[in-house]
Amino acid sequence: MPLRIERQEHISGLRLTLVPLIAIAFTIIVGTVMFVALGHDPIRAFGIYFIEPLTDTWTLQELVVKACPLMLIGTGLAFCYRANRWNIGAEGQYVAGAVLGSWLALATHGTDAGPWVLPAMLALGVIGGALWGLIPAFLRVRFGASEILTSLMLVYVAQLGLDYLVRGPWRDPQGFNFPQSVTFDDVALMPLLLGEGRLHGGILIALVVIAAATFVLGRTLVGYSIELAGSAPRAAAFAGFDERRVTYGVFAVSGGLAGLAGMIEVTGTIGQMQPSISPGYGFTAIIAAMLGRLHPVLILVSSLVLALTYIGGEAAQITMRLPFDVTRVFQGTLLIAILAADVLVRYRVRRVEEVGHA
Amino acid sequence: MLDAAILGAVLASIVAAATTLLLASLGELVAERAGTLNLGVEGMMVVGAAVGYATAYGTGSLILGAIAAVLAGVMLSLVFAVLAVWLATNQVASGLATTILGLGIAGLIGSPFVGTRLDGAPELRIAGLTDLPVIGEMLFGQDAFVYLSLLLLAGVAYGLSRTRAGLVLRAVGENPVAAHALGHPVRGIRTLAVMFGGACAGLAGAHLSLAYTPFWASDMTAGRGWIALALVVFSAWKPLWLLAGAYLFGAVSILQLHVQGFGLGVPSQLLSALPYIATVVALVAISALKRGQGAPAGLGVPFVPDR
Numbered sequence: 060m061p062l063r064i065e066r067q068e069h070i071s072g073l074r075l076t077l078v079p080l081i082a083i084a085f086t087i088i089v090g091t092v093m094f095v096a097l098g099h100d101p102i103r104a105f106g107i108y109f110i111e112p113l114t115d116t117w118t119l120q121e122l123v124v125k126a127c128p129l130m131l132i133g134t135g136l137a138f139c140y141r142a143n144r145w146n147i148g149a150e151g152q153y154v155a156g157a158v159l160g161s162w163l164a165l166a167t168h169g170t171d172a173g174p175w176v177l178p179a180m181l182a183l184g185v186i187g188g189a190l191w192g193l194i195p196a197f198l199r200v201r202f203g204a205s206e207i208l209t210s211l212m213l214v215y216v217a218q219l220g221l222d223y224l225v226r227g228p229w230r231d232p233q234g235f236n237f238p239q240s241v242t243f244d245d246v247a248l249m250p251l252l253l254g255e256g257r258l259h260g261g262i263l264i265a266l267v268v269i270a271a272a273t274f275v276l277g278r279t280l281v282g283y284s285i286e287l288a289g290s291a292p293r294a295a296a297f298a299g300f301d302e303r304r305v306t307y308g309v310f311a312v313s314g315g316l317a318g319l320a321g322m323i324e325v326t327g328t329i330g331q332m333q334p335s336i337s338p339g340y341g342f343t344a345i346i347a348a349m350l351g352r353l354h355p356v357l358i359l360v361s362s363l364v365l366a367l368t369y370i371g372g373e374a375a376q377i378t379m380r381l382p383f384d385v386t387r388v389f390q391g392t393l394l395i396a397i398l399a400a401d402v403l404v405r406y407r408v409r410r411v412e413e414v415g416h417a
Numbered sequence: 418m419l420d421a422a423i424l425g426a427v428l429a430s431i432v433a434a435a436t437t438l439l440l441a442s443l444g445e446l447v448a449e450r451a452g453t454l455n456l457g458v459e460g461m462m463v464v465g466a467a468v469g470y471a472t473a474y475g476t477g478s479l480i481l482g483a484i485a486a487v488l489a490g491v492m493l494s495l496v497f498a499v500l501a502v503w504l505a506t507n508q509v510a511s512g513l514a515t516t517i518l519g520l521g522i523a524g525l526i527g528s529p530f531v532g533t534r535l536d537g538a539p540e541l542r543i544a545g546l547t548d549l550p551v552i553g554e555m556l557f558g559q560d561a562f563v564y565l566s567l568l569l570l571a572g573v574a575y576g577l578s579r580t581r582a583g584l585v586l587r588a589v590g591e592n593p594v595a596a597h598a599l600g601h602p603v604r605g606i607r608t609l610a611v612m613f614g615g616a617c618a619g620l621a622g623a624h625l626s627l628a629y630t631p632f633w634a635s636d637m638t639a640g641r642g643w644i645a646l647a648l649v650v651f652s653a654w655k656p657l658w659l660l661a662g663a664y665l666f667g668a669v670s671i672l673q674l675h676v677q678g679f680g681l682g683v684p685s686q687l688l689s690a691l692p693y694i695a696t697v698v699a700l701v702a703i704s705a706l707k708r709g710q711g712a713p714a715g716l717g718v719p720f721v722p723d724r
């Protein structure tokens with residue numbers, strides 16, 4: 060009896076909301092196989108990975124701290140991906156923003172600069188990230204170079220640039236030769252929200268950004284032109300939307316938000332510049348954007364899920380001596396599962412009667 | 418100052434560096450000519466490097482290591498093929514997922530081997546010829562991967578342009594609808610092309626961890642898979658241009674190391690960034706000159722047969 064896969068044109072909202080759930084279920088199955096293969100009791104491993112971090116207030120704060128850059132970057136990437144522009148270099152834009160903003164912190168270090176320093180740093184973070192993001196946009200618009208590859212190559216360039224700064228001109232002279240800058244002054248640090256723990260004001264900024272992005276993408280002509288440029292570029296051109304402006308716009312937004320995320324991370328949790336300021340947030344945010352179906356509010360939720368893989372990974376590293384790569388396997392599997400589930404809910408398998416071919 | 422022996426050694430190391438890129442980009446070129454853009458090269462390469470190293474370390478056989486690396490690359494490429502070819506998902510996202518998963522799996526497999534070393538693949542010395550000045554070491558003192566990469570290049574160049582199978586593969590990449598109408602199994606052919614890409618990427622990884630730098634380090638591919646992808650664009654999807662591109666990039670990556678060694682006062686990070694900057698410049702130059710000419714017309718577009 061031949062089976063046939065049919066595409067369904069009209070899918071209920073309920074079926075679409077199933078996608079992330081199916082994806083997470085699939086990831087749990089793969090994770091079980093992986094833990095067994097690594098010789099660990101999967102129930103205990105999942106407990107340490109995904110349940111224990113949710114049981115005390117300190118790790119819950121950590122969860123939000125780690126989700127904060129993911130939701131900012133992921134929201135920016137939603138602009139790009141909706142327009143079918145493939146910025147995969149958010150990690151570099153994150154670094155570029157943090158570098159430009161930190162310059163101000165170091166330039167005002169030890170002076171009696173007022174409380175304007177932090178807002179100015181955040182603004183510079185946005186500008187730095189946006190400028191770094193506009194490079195691949197320019198190369199695409201002007202020369203037709205693939206933004207996928209150029210944006211990714213610029214990640215390596217940005218990371219090496221940061222490495223040069225913290226080992227060279229920015230190195231703390233009293234830092235025992237460690238490759239790190241001086242600790243920022245108080246006016247250059249993000250205030251903490253609670254007495255204990257590391258939850259900082261950056262999350263409030265992220266929430267405002269998500270609200271604004273939800274409005275822009277869902278309720279404005281700009282959001283519509285982005286959507287149309289991605290789904291029907293010819294129609295967008297006939298409607299008079301300038302394709303180049305969309306490219307510049309979405310790269311500026313996603314680069315700017317990645318830069319803001321980098322600056323918030325440095326001022327909120329690190330407090331100085333060092334050779335590595337991200338455990339791959341710029342790449343994980345791609346998954347956050349996908350898992351969140353390119354919708355800012357859902358990205359907020361998916362960022363928390365992905366942040367859990369970071370926290371769980373750290374816990375498993377300590378208590379089970381599992382390498383941190385387990386986290387990357389989880390993240391990769393999750394993305395694969397989302398992509399597959401997204402297709403599978405749109406199709407249904409039907410039995411078809413044998414039809415004689417003439 | 419540069420005597421013949423040093424020059425010979427530099428040339429030989431350029432060949433070694435270029436071979437990794439050539440192997441990986443050759444496989445990707447075939448996949449792209451069939452219409453599939455697989456951004457998973459970096460992931461397949463790093464899995465090849467890890468599996469190849471683990472196998473060679475465990476069995477003591479470099480050949481078994483290389484074979485295992487190829488198989489590992491193929492396995493991971495099948496993940497991409499199921500997504501992008503059979504489920505017709507977005508190829509960019511599927512390739513990224515393949516790379517993220519590959520980096521994770523490779524890290525898991527490689528973690529027990531951090532800090533160990535292997536005796537790398539021996540050079541296949543040809544009596545007498547290797548001792549020729551300057552070019553002797555470069556042409557006749559290389560390991561088996563180098564000669565294999567050149568053989569593969571010749572095979573791909575010939576196969577794509579001169580055989581029926583190559584013609585069908587190109588037809589699938591240029592116009593999958595027409596190829597399907599002619600009765601060619603478009604998705605099957607694309608799957609085979611993706612698997613070939615995976616095999617080549619795995620072999621490239623094995624070259625890295627078994628011959629070029631015979632140890633395992635997490636993320637040891639350091640973006641070479643992405644540079645290989647750029648090289649395919651740079652070559653305008655032509656195998657012989659790929660050879661030129663791979664050797665040019667091999668030269669950039671080796672020469673910047675030597676310049677770092679001389680200590681000319683240039684920050685080492687700037688020199689380390691050169692291969693990546695050169696990739697961007699090359700992409701821009703080729704895009705400006707050709708405006709996408711040479712790219713298979715069906716590249717990156719999922720094919721779903723109507724029945």
